[in-house]
Amino acid sequence: MSDNPHLLPEVKKHYGRITNFVNNEFVESDAERHLDVTNPATNETIAQVPLATAEEVDRVVQAAAEAFEEWRETPPHYRTQPFYRLKVLMEKNYEEIARVLVQEHGKVIDEARGSVRRAIDNIEFACSIPSLMMGETLEDGAAAGIDEEVIRQPVGVFACVAPFNFPAMVPFWFWPAAVACGNTYVVKPSEQVPITQNYIFRLIQEAGFPDGVVNMVNGDKETVTALLTHPLIRGISFVGSTPVGRIIYDTGSTHHKRVQCQAGAKNYVTVMPDANLDACLPNMISSFFGNTGQRCLAGANLVLVGDGANRMVERFVEAARRIRMGYGLDETVQMGPVISHRSRQRILGFIEQGLAQGGKLLLDGRNPKVEGYAEGAFVGPTIFDQVTPDMPIVKEEIFGPVVTILRVKSLAEAIDLVNGSPYGNASSIYTTSGKAARQYRYRVNAGNIGVNLGIAAPMAFFPFGGQKDSFFGDLHGQAKDGINFCTDRKVVITRWV
Numbered sequence: 465m466s467d468n469p470h471l472l473p474e475v476k477k478h479y480g481r482i483t484n485f486v487n488n489e490f491v492e493s494d495a496e497r498h499l500d501v502t503n504p505a506t507n508e509t510i511a512q513v514p515l516a517t518a519e520e521v522d523r524v525v526q527a528a529a530e531a532f533e534e535w536r537e538t539p540p541h542y543r544t545q546p547f548y549r550l551k552v553l554m555e556k557n558y559e560e561i562a563r564v565l566v567q568e569h570g571k572v573i574d575e576a577r578g579s580v581r582r583a584i585d586n587i588e589f590a591c592s593i594p595s596l597m598m599g600e601t602l603e604d605g606a607a608a609g610i611d612e613e614v615i616r617q618p619v620g621v622f623a624c625v626a627p628f629n630f631p632a633m634v635p636f637w638f639w640p641a642a643v644a645c646g647n648t649y650v651v652k653p654s655e656q657v658p659i660t661q662n663y664i665f666r667l668i669q670e671a672g673f674p675d676g677v678v679n680m681v682n683g684d685k686e687t688v689t690a691l692l693t694h695p696l697i698r699g700i701s702f703v704g705s706t707p708v709g710r711i712i713y714d715t716g717s718t719h720h721k722r723v724q725c726q727a728g729a730k731n732y733v734t735v736m737p738d739a740n741l742d743a744c745l746p747n748m749i750s751s752f753f754g755n756t757g758q759r760c761l762a763g764a765n766l767v768l769v770g771d772g773a774n775r776m777v778e779r780f781v782e783a784a785r786r787i788r789m790g791y792g793l794d795e796t797v798q799m800g801p802v803i804s805h806r807s808r809q810r811i812l813g814f815i816e817q818g819l820a821q822g823g824k825l826l827l828d829g830r831n832p833k834v835e836g837y838a839e840g841a842f843v844g845p846t847i848f849d850q851v852t853p854d855m856p857i858v859k860e861e862i863f864g865p866v867v868t869i870l871r872v873k874s875l876a877e878a879i880d881l882v883n884g885s886p887y888g889n890a891s892s893i894y895t896t897s898g899k900a901a902r903q904y905r906y907r908v909n910a911g912n913i914g915v916n917l918g919i920a921a922p923m924a925f926f927p928f929g930g931q932k933d934s935f936f937g938d939l940h941g942q943a944k945d946g947i948n949f950c951t952d953r954k955v956v957i958t959r960w961v
């Protein structure tokens with residue numbers, strides 16, 4: 465493998481098996497099961513990931529539990545110091561992290577850079593914990609001379625289970641806030657893309673968190689089940705598909721843990737006849753085809769309101785046709801492969817089904833020619849017209865660059881269509897009417913709403929929304945929600961006599 469000319473030095477460093485990270489050391493896994501990690505653009509194996517057993521999970525969790533008492537007694541403004549160092553290290557290695565990420569995931573380099581930036585944003589947020597974690601006091605709150613206060617305390621060991629589509633960013637939605645609050649942590653990266661976190665953990669090691677405070681275990685569902693049922697894990701943050709989210713929510717809560725599950729999506733983008741297409745078309749294209757459609761915030765169904773909006777179809781198809789596909793490390797490439805050949809086959813299955821049910825392809829991405837990458841898992845931009853809301857290509861999450869076009873007569877009809885979906889992750893409206901935009905944000909049942917932008921991605925200081933089958937739990941990831949999730953609010957009532 466090490467003679468492979470496509471591999472850059474950053475990934476070569478990780479040849480062989482990916483390790484776990486416990487007590488500030490990289491530890492060889494003793495797992496018997498392993499998976500190959502593949503570069504989806506070239507179809508070459510670039511690493512092997514161990515699938516940790518329950519015994520290994522137990523060792524990692526025990527280490528985190530042992531570290532908890534001392535870490536929670538470390539004053540918050542000391543706890544933030546390794547985060548400042550980690551921020552500097554992430555900035556210094558920013559480009560290299562993005563390049564590693566492209567090689568295991570396939571997204572284009574600029575999108576990889578953007579996602580590393582979002583990870584760093586969450587470190588910066590965690591640096592404000594001394595202010596964010598403060599409690600509240602009310603003198604004479606209970607009665608004259610009796611004061612009442614709420615103090616916030618960390619809870620114990622938390623873990624996150626991450627999806628494949630944002631290998632650097634997603635764990636950072638959770639662990640920096642939890643650890644800065646005084647909890648200790650176990651990260652479980654996606655087994656499809658473990659190299660990026662392995663790389664980042666080298667920086668976490670250098671940042672100098674005390675032993676056992678931030679740990680990593682690699683694996684699949686067996687590993688996750690061991691985390692979900694471990695008595696010392698107090699809370700689980702999950703990001704992934706809806707069917708798995710349900711399992712995580714049910715199993716985690718049955719085992720008396722706090723659980724937050726950010727799950728799957730099927731997002732509607734509504735275009736009003738008055739939308740400013742010149743200003744909005746590039747942004748729409750990025751919503752539907754960015755990250756090769758593998759974003760939980762990606763547009764999937766394009767809803768055109770009234771006859772006027774039809775004028776955009778031709779332009780939308782033309783813009784999609786011009787998207788340049790290829791290897792994500794090439795700066796001129798606009799769309800990479802999907803994550804794997806297995807995923808490609810699943811997406812092609814949806815397209816065949818859509819055709820069999822009477823859908824018409826305005827753009828067919830089934831056999832894209834990508835020069836130099838014949839073995840890659842590529843699916844080109846695909847646009848369906850003449851579909852109905854009950855077809856699986858409209859209702860189900862495809863997680864690829866496949867768009868359906870739906871036509872309605874009015875905004876009210878569009879909102880009913882959007883709200884008919886079992887999912888509620890994100891939805892966007894393109895319009896120049898403030899009244900229409902307000903109606904949309906008021907009535908649409910989705911957790912992240914975009915007005916004249918197609919990827920409503922909340923910054924680190926806002927919670928990441930999600931409703932219906934796109935989210936199980938009550939407190940979301942990031943921001944104050946994240947802090948509430950991983951702390952207890954204790955009430956103290958004091959009378960001095």
Ligand code: NAD
Pocket residue numbers: 625626627628629652653654655683684685686688689703704705706708709711726727728729759760861863889928930934
């Ligand atoms: P996935 O559900 O297949 O896997 C996610 C994680 O769950 C992985 O770490 C995997 O090891 C683990 N897992 C898989 N099966 C399991 C099981 N039976 N029991 C326990 N753990 C199991 O998701 P994916 O394909 O990696 O990621 C894509 C999905 O993630 C899409 O549905 C996408 O919409 C969703 N997603 C949601 C958000 C959000 O914020 N709502 C963000 C990103 C991605």
